[in-house]
Amino acid sequence: MSSIANASLPDALGHFGPYGGRFVPETLMHPLQELEAEYFRARQDAGFQRELSYYLREFCGRPTPLYFAERLTRELGGAKIYLKREDLLHTGAHKINNAIGQALVARRMGKSRVIAETGAGQHGVATATVAAMFGLKCVIYMGAVDCERQALNVYRMKMLGAEVMPVHAGQKTLKEAINEAMRDWVTNVRTTHYILGTAYGAHPYPVMVRNFQRVIGDEARRQILEKEERLPDLLVACVGGGSNAIGLFYPFLEDAGVKMVGVEAGGLGIRPEQHAARFQGGSLGVLQGTRSYILQDENGQIQLTHSVSAGLDYAAVGPEHAWLRDQNRVEYTYAKDDAALEAFMKLGRLEGIIPALESAHAVAEVIERAPGMNKDSLIVVNLSGRGDKDVAQVVDKVGLQMPK
Amino acid sequence: MNRITERFARLRQLGRKGLVIYIGAGDPHLEATRQLALAFDRAGVDVLELGVPFSDPLADGLVNQLAAQRGLESGTTPAKVLATVAAIRRESAIPIVLYLYFNLVHRHGVEAFIRDAAAAGVDGLLVLDLPPEESANYDALMRAAGLCAIYLVAPTTPEDRIAAIVRHGSGFIYYVSREGVTGMQTKLSDTIAAMTTKIRAHTDLPVAVGFGISNAEQARAVAQHAEAIVVGSAVVNRIAESGRSPDLVAKVSDFVGELAAAVKTAGV
Numbered sequence: 001m002s003s004i005a006n007a008s009l010p011d012a013l014g015h016f017g018p019y020g021g022r023f024v025p026e027t028l029m030h031p032l033q034e035l036e037a038e039y040f041r042a043r044q045d046a047g048f049q050r051e052l053s054y055y056l057r058e059f060c061g062r063p064t065p066l067y068f069a070e071r072l073t074r075e076l077g078g079a080k081i082y083l084k085r086e087d088l089l090h091t092g093a094h095k096i097n098n099a100i101g102q103a104l105v106a107r108r109m110g111k112s113r114v115i116a117e118t119g120a121g122q123h124g125v126a127t128a129t130v131a132a133m134f135g136l137k138c139v140i141y142m143g144a145v146d147c148e149r150q151a152l153n154v155y156r157m158k159m160l161g162a163e164v165m166p167v168h169a170g171q172k173t174l175k176e177a178i179n180e181a182m183r184d185w186v187t188n189v190r191t192t193h194y195i196l197g198t199a200y201g202a203h204p205y206p207v208m209v210r211n212f213q214r215v216i217g218d219e220a221r222r223q224i225l226e227k228e229e230r231l232p233d234l235l236v237a238c239v240g241g242g243s244n245a246i247g248l249f250y251p252f253l254e255d256a257g258v259k260m261v262g263v264e265a266g267g268l269g270i271r272p273e274q275h276a277a278r279f280q281g282g283s284l285g286v287l288q289g290t291r292s293y294i295l296q297d298e299n300g301q302i303q304l305t306h307s308v309s310a311g312l313d314y315a316a317v318g319p320e321h322a323w324l325r326d327q328n329r330v331e332y333t334y335a336k337d338d339a340a341l342e343a344f345m346k347l348g349r350l351e352g353i354i355p356a357l358e359s360a361h362a363v364a365e366v367i368e369r370a371p372g373m374n375k376d377s378l379i380v381v382n383l384s385g386r387g388d389k390d391v392a393q394v395v396d397k398v399g400l401q402m403p404k
Numbered sequence: 405m406n407r408i409t410e411r412f413a414r415l416r417q418l419g420r421k422g423l424v425i426y427i428g429a430g431d432p433h434l435e436a437t438r439q440l441a442l443a444f445d446r447a448g449v450d451v452l453e454l455g456v457p458f459s460d461p462l463a464d465g466l467v468n469q470l471a472a473q474r475g476l477e478s479g480t481t482p483a484k485v486l487a488t489v490a491a492i493r494r495e496s497a498i499p500i501v502l503y504l505y506f507n508l509v510h511r512h513g514v515e516a517f518i519r520d521a522a523a524a525g526v527d528g529l530l531v532l533d534l535p536p537e538e539s540a541n542y543d544a545l546m547r548a549a550g551l552c553a554i555y556l557v558a559p560t561t562p563e564d565r566i567a568a569i570v571r572h573g574s575g576f577i578y579y580v581s582r583e584g585v586t587g588m589q590t591k592l593s594d595t596i597a598a599m600t601t602k603i604r605a606h607t608d609l610p611v612a613v614g615f616g617i618s619n620a621e622q623a624r625a626v627a628q629h630a631e632a633i634v635v636g637s638a639v640v641n642r643i644a645e646s647g648r649s650p651d652l653v654a655k656v657s658d659f660v661g662e663l664a665a666a667v668k669t670a671g672v
Contacts, residue, residue, distance in 0.1 A: 299508070
């Protein structure tokens with residue numbers, strides 16, 4: 001399969017080869033078709049594109065820098081490392097690229113209310129932010145465990161005027177938040193748009209979220225060509241649902257010389273219920289609207305997951321990633337909790353940048369690979385978010401003391 | 405003939421309405437499920453809809469979510485549900501539909517699941533999150549196995565979709581009478597008559613109406629507009645209240661008997 005064919009997916013029903021599609025209760029089928037039609041109309045509409053670019057530039061702060069991490073590069077002694085600074089965006093992560101885009105679509109559809117799920121809270125904050133800006137009513141579903149470990153973001157959402165609904169079902173993390181958001185949507189679908197935060201779920205979400213996030217890769221491609229006059233050798237991004245990764249990767253898919261690595265959450269190690277690396281311990285299944293790799297038991301029940309990072313702590317991976325893995329276009333690996341924590345500290349101390357724990361998984365992989373690469377080779381790593389939200393949790397994990 | 409098709413044909417002959425009862429399999433345990441099924445048959449239930457518990461029941465309200473959780477806690481697996489259906493079959497010909505999420509079928513293998521379900525004595529499957537757009541292979545396998553593929557129509561379903569859905573369905577069409585998850589309501593949706601009329605314009609299949617019917621009075625009212633009504637959460641709630649007490653089966657089947665009496669006399 002050629003790389004050009006990779007870039008032309010999904011098909012009309014949202015399939016990426018055997019993955020993707022639309023597996024939802026009948027009540028949502030027609031609303032999804034309406035959303036698909038409206039999104040594709042908007043995409044062709046120059047006015048919509050102008051408005052989107054306006055908000056990305058003036059409100060979110062795009063373009064984000066592609067920053068040469070000089071001290072990290074020197075310390076690792078191999079490839080030159082560039083950081084795509086999505087952490088510098090308004091609200092502190094790449095999530096706002098998609099939240100703005102979907103809020104504009106929701107407005108076109110005349111929806112007065114938006115809902116979202118959130119894991120680490122970054123997508124919830126982004127959604128609460130755009131809802132405030134556009135004057136939309138906003139409800140965010142968040143697992144009760146995540147509310148606790150990402151408390152800062154819960155307060156931010158509330159300050160922005162959103163209602164935060166803690167979800168107490170199951171393991172009280174991202175998957176349960178999505179279930180609850182879908183229950184809300186199915187009940188209020190005539191007035192409400194569901195701003196799904198990752199490249200997952202029923203068609204058109206995976207393609208729509210990818211297209212709103214591809215601005216990351218489009219910019220990075222232009223920027224690296226300006227700075228180095230050539231394409232990078234390697235792209236690295238963390239993969240929860242996979243929106244920051246597909247956003248970086250997608251514009252490079254046809255560049256055969258550019259290798260790509262997606263980094264899943266290895267948690268405590270690849271043993272059942274101790275990680276969230278779907279390509280390591282997962283198998284083909286259907287969950288929350290799409291067919292992809294999921295962590296499940298032999299009966300098809302979804303397994304528990306674990307990661308130090310709430311944003312990667314999810315049992316399924318976006319369908320386009322499953323496809324790109326089958327095509328050998330993207331390699332998927334994992335970083336464990338301890339490697340991510342080490343990368344988190346290292347980037348702070350060497351570069352003065354505290355990354356989100358999610359993004360720290362990608363940095364951990366760079367720390368592994370860069371030393372073995374030539375000094376003239378280039379790595380671009382997506383620094384998808386900043387780590388303020390993780391400070392309290394990391395303090396506990398690494399045992400920092402308040403000075404006496 | 406398939407037991408569901410046969411039952412609806414007989415109801416039509418008698419000029420009577422049907423009663424479909426939903427319970428979560430394995431709630432509180434599979435032996436109770438077996439006893440409830442047999443008691444429902446005696447109480448006049450026309451179709452038993454057995455929910456196969458799933459870890460992530462995103463179309464279900466809290467009552468049925470908790471039932472699924474109790475089912476999983478009692479060790480209920482799809483294979484054990486099929487074994488329970490086989491056990492019910494030894495004593496009863498009550499038509500049985502499994503209500504389930506697609507991943508449970510997918511994991512087992514669609515072909516193998518349908519074969520095993522048919523062998524156990526299941527009469528139909530209602531796969532919540534498998535729309536006709538994704539079901540070409542499934543429909544063919546279901547037909548070959550003689551099982552009814554039950555499809556949903558919702559208040560949000562436009563007329564052209566209704567026309568497409570009924571072509572895929574067999575046994576009966578399940579009209580979900582309101583937008584939302586499963587659960588009891590104090591007020592019934594006012595779109596039922598209009599939507600069942602629309603469905604009938606496209607098919608001769610019987611229409612069963614469910615989601616939100618919680619007592620005999622509502623059951624009788626809705627039965628005016630449909631060939632059958634479905635009651636789920638209200639029954640599941642009574643199972644939850646009785647739990648593992650010895651009068652569980654008697655209490656729940658008394659309630660179901662009231663519903664049956666209300667439905668059977670409706671519209672006659």
